[in-house]
Amino acid sequence: MMEALSNFWAVYSNVVLSLGTNSLLALSIWLTLACGMLAMANAAFMGIGAYTSAILTMTFGVPFPVALAGGIAAPALMAFVIGKPTLRLSGVYLAMATLAFGEVVRIAILNTEDITGGALGLNGIPPLTQWWHVLLALVAVLFGLWRLRRSKVGRAFESIKEDETAAGLMGIDVGSNKMLAFVLGAAIAGLAGALNAHLTFFIGPNEFGFDRGVDILTMAVLGGINSLFGPVLGAVILTLLPETLRAFGDFRMVINGIILVLIVLFLPKGIWDPARMRQWFGRKGGAQ
Template identity: 45%
Template sequence: MNAAVAQFIASYSNIIDLCLLNSLIAYGLFLALSANMFSLATGGFMALGAYSSVYLTMELGLPFAPAVLAGAICGAAAAALIGAPVLRLRGDYFMLATFGFTEVVRVIALNWDSFTGGALGIVSIPRYTQTWHLVLALIVMVYVVHTLRGSYFGRAIAAIKQDDVVAQTMGVNVFAYRLSLFVASGFICGMAGAFAAHLNYFIGPGDFGLVRSVDALTYPILGGVNALAGPVVGAVFTTILPEALRFSNQLREILMGALVVAVVLYLPDGALSVLKLRRRSGKSGSGKVATATPRTKQ
């Protein structure tokens, strides 16, 4: 109980840290979504990053930096293991496999008492994560995504997203691109897990389930998957809103749900599509082109 109270206070006073952390996760998901990979593996990656880094800092007494790196590598390795067999298949099998992965990790975390503390989790984790760590990671991330988008790699990724058959016939190794992006996504989420663990004093299996994965998907999708700033906008919005609605727990859930539904219904291409529509209508008056693409696809 004490831990939960401590976590409550920590998360309330550290809303900025939380926004930064969630933005980082949002970019991790953005990488996967940018090549049409609907990943529910975030919870699993974060759990791997969190538990492994906590083990390294608390049990083995390693410094924070190598522990975070190790957490990130765990996430990346897991992504390679899941991605390699499943990414060649069409349809939603990838989504199902990533979901299955997150559940496996959660169940293991729940039962491997000696390593994870089981259902009780691990408490009094030293608070090593500093705000500047998160800022730095986020800046690097934005630079990477921005540079990628401006290069021929970004062009290939955009082609994969819209029509992977075309990408293939133009010489893009779609499988290798998808796998690399997914591994990068695992790396980021693993790193975020390590940061999260050393931010909250406490980790437990409940922090990393399906809800965590779907929340993480919400950030970039809500913010818009076509804009560089989309993930940040979505993450900050969904992080600050519940804090602002803290006056009533149940009412908050209802209001929050209603708000998200409203955003989705009125801005079906994400919050940042407001800007895009305005720009387009200023030029040629046809904002419909972008939305017409998925339907002409086979």
């Protein structure tokens, strides 16, 4: 039994730990969506966190906890800086502005070869991420967001999401709450990037581009943004689906896409929708 578990972990450890880092990414964008913002900069924030932590450990030899702290602080600070002008926008305009920021980050990485390795990326990152690091980070973030959601700040987020104008008239500081959600989301994405960088040993600029940003958004929307469990479920599905369909070879991405389209068509509020669950269980209980 122990030998079988050891063999499984040797083969699939990266996939299992990717479940945790992808869940953190999905939660990072859930936080901005919960405040009514369609911000698409999470992949860029992940990249900033990954490169910052990797440079700290490879170049300066700092302890891993300090590198993780740097990977959290750097994207949070950048989010605060760019949040001032961009968070005045909303909807598709905010999405376009944050996508443009992501492209700026990618180009900056490509053109700072002496620091980031440019197009070749950074190779030989110390494999410092352990399974308990990822588990502890995910549990801490889930607990923190759960407390936040039930706090005064969480209720302010919900009010802004439902009607920003009405929330402002009720005395809620819309700008400050949006900035808080944006910065916290960036910090969580940076944490995921820092953990992932010291898990995969290599990072490159193409890992944090538009495609990664779409994947992060899809995880949250697929699972459902009306609860904290939804983004985690979406991350698990999108991480495991390509692996489970590997036997189909070149057709696996087609099947992957078809499954996702069917889920979006028939479950528009995501797979995990608390309102639908209560309705379904209530109907089942009434039938009995």
